[in-house]
Amino acid sequence: MKIAYITYSGVVKYSAANGFSEHLDLVPYLRQKGLDIEQVIWDDPGVDWAKYDVALLKTPWDYHRKIEAFKAWLDRLESLGVRLLNDYATVRWNLDKRYLAEVAAAGFDVIPSLFLDRGWKGDLAALFDELRTDNLIVKPCISGGSKNTVAISLAEASAARDGIVDLVNQGDYIVQPLMKEVQEGEWSHIFFNGVHSHTILKKPSAGDFRVQQIYGGTIEPLFPTSSEILHAASYLERFAKDTLYARVDGLMVNGKFMLMELELIEPFLYLSYEENAVENYYRALAERL
DSSP states (O other): OEEEEEEOSSOOOOOOBTTBOHHHHHHHHHHHTTOEEEEEETTOTTOOGGGOSEEEESOOTTGGGSHHHHHHHHHHHHHHTOEEESOHHHHHHHSSTTHHHHHHHTTOOBOOOEEEOTTOOOOHHHHHHHHTOSEEEEEESSOOTTTTOEEEEGGGHHHHHHHHHHHHTTSOEEEEEOOGGGGGOEEEEEEETTEEEEEEEEEOOTTOOOOSGGGTOEEEEEOOOHHHHHHHHHHHHHHOTTOSEEEEEEEEETTEEEEEEEEOSSOOOOGGGSTTHHHHHHHHHHHHO
16 A cells, blocks of 8 residues: 655654654654555645545645645545545644634533624624733734734734735634633643543743744643543534544633644654654554555
């Protein structure tokens, strides 16, 4: 069975940790386990996709900048009968952050969210009132790595409005309160085949809200209780039941986990932060194959 390990032509900026680089060492590890797997750039025009049985999404991290091409690529692979992990329906559902409205409507705890349609020219100050906050985060509904993500205070609303209008002219946006709990750290629960593997805590640098390492964020392992794991798993049971991999990101607010995002397309999996995580990933993949 021939497997295409899907990546992109850009640079992966996550550092190795505990002697393992998820970007550089995972494919060799899987080859040592006997898998016929090779790295393939998703939008390389020279690739013969028909020769692959499985496409394993890992780091197609520019898809949000080439969204129509990515959607067409998904259609092409599906028409060729290439199996996608995670599956096509899951990936398409997870592309646009409007899925969070569906999660919230089902009664799950989600960071409050409003959505601005492309071309919005409304009252920015009114959004603060609606979300009952003095600080907002505004980001694209289809995005990655904090690209075009803006933090705005109520005091800045009048001056910032034209800039937000310009951004929303480019596409749909999601607006959320800038939760103070971000400073305490963002939880990421990682599951393989619906089974919890490990959890990490991502903290922003002082004075920032972005938790990515490229912005100075830090990462440390967490050891959640069984009830905390069950709560995170409940999101997957309802919305992503048949997934090879899933990352459930959120904040602890007044002792309760609130979802920020379900990462089901191309999340970094922090495999170097738990000693069994790489093997967990391999075993889950082997079960699928």
